[in-house]
Amino acid sequence: MAAVSSPCSLKHFIYPSFLPYSLTVPSLAEIVTTMLSLFTNLLLFLSLLIGLCNCRVTTTNEEVQTLNTNTHFNPQVPPLRTLSSSKRFEGSSEFVKLKYHMGPVLSSPINIYLIWYGKWPQSQKLLIKDFLNSISDDHHRASPSPSVSDWWRTVSLYTDQTGANISRSVSIAGEYSDLRYSHGTHLTRLSVQDVIATAVQAKPFPVDHRNGIYLILTAEDVTMEDFCRAVCGFHYFTFPSKVGYTLPYAWVGNSGKQCPEVCAYPFAVPGYMGGGGPGHLTPPNGDVGVDGMVSVIGHELAELSSNPLVNAWYAGEDPTAPTEIGDLCEGLYGTGGGGGYIGSVMKDGEGRTFNLNGRNGRKFLVQWIWSPVLKACAGPNALD
């Protein structure tokens, strides 16, 4: 899996027919046509290359080149437009009444069972799995600071009534691909439990009622009740009548096509197509939908771990609409965020925005989490 030992490098390839075109003076139409065909050829070649070598575009050389050129910046982008924005709290306050309601948190090592619902390209699966595999502390293969595992430390500060902290060990315990959309291309909050039941009934996918959580990731052609309008992801627990056990689960959808300006913020921002106003940011892995999804997955995993049965950590009096540890910091990624600023984050030599390092040289942009110790939103890329 390590990108370091990649058998092929894109650097050995120089497009042979580029030079002659720069010596003549072609018409605009010719230029456009040529550029298009060059681009198409390049894309074809790249996909062929990636298919043949099964290698990753990220190489160690690129990392070395961009390592020292990271710059800090605090971009202003149009505000996040979600229904939960009323729950958002930018900064710190004694007025945020986050309370513990005596229920369990995920204090034993967390086993994630991934359900890929619909058709998922391998490259997108690898990106999401690299993020999930970056959460655990691994002294042998630690990512440079600020890392995804440093980010999870804020989550692990939450405890249950016995004083047990949320586990710092998170791993992918199993995967199931539902390629045939067994419950259709439109899901509801309830039918997503049928998807889990189908996965659990498949032989290689166990019911892990001690440490298991389910993460259902739907492809970009799957619609979900309230997706975009109200939610980019949610978490809950399964009903014994549906799945046989009460198991915490989360759903996150790929918003690449449906509503990137809501769920892949700030890589897509409202109205950026029309020009005017500050633009969107460049995603760290070149995939607007999935790079945006990573932050939503982080948000849901943090909340699922601190409020798995919806009776542990949340603010507000209404358990059916709890304000949880991710909600409080939505849209905030660094120091000095708020009022349209996302906070101080990093930009690499190629202009890609990120705030966390992960496995295999990956970079991610993940929202901050409310800290019960600081009583403020916190993240490892804080400047102070």
Ligand SMILES: *[C@@H]1O[C@H](CO)[C@@H](O)[C@H](O)[C@H]1NC(C)=O
């Ligand atoms: C557990 O949580 C407490 C309270 O937030 C914190 O002080 C402590 O450092 C945490 N322990 C670990 C091992 O993370």
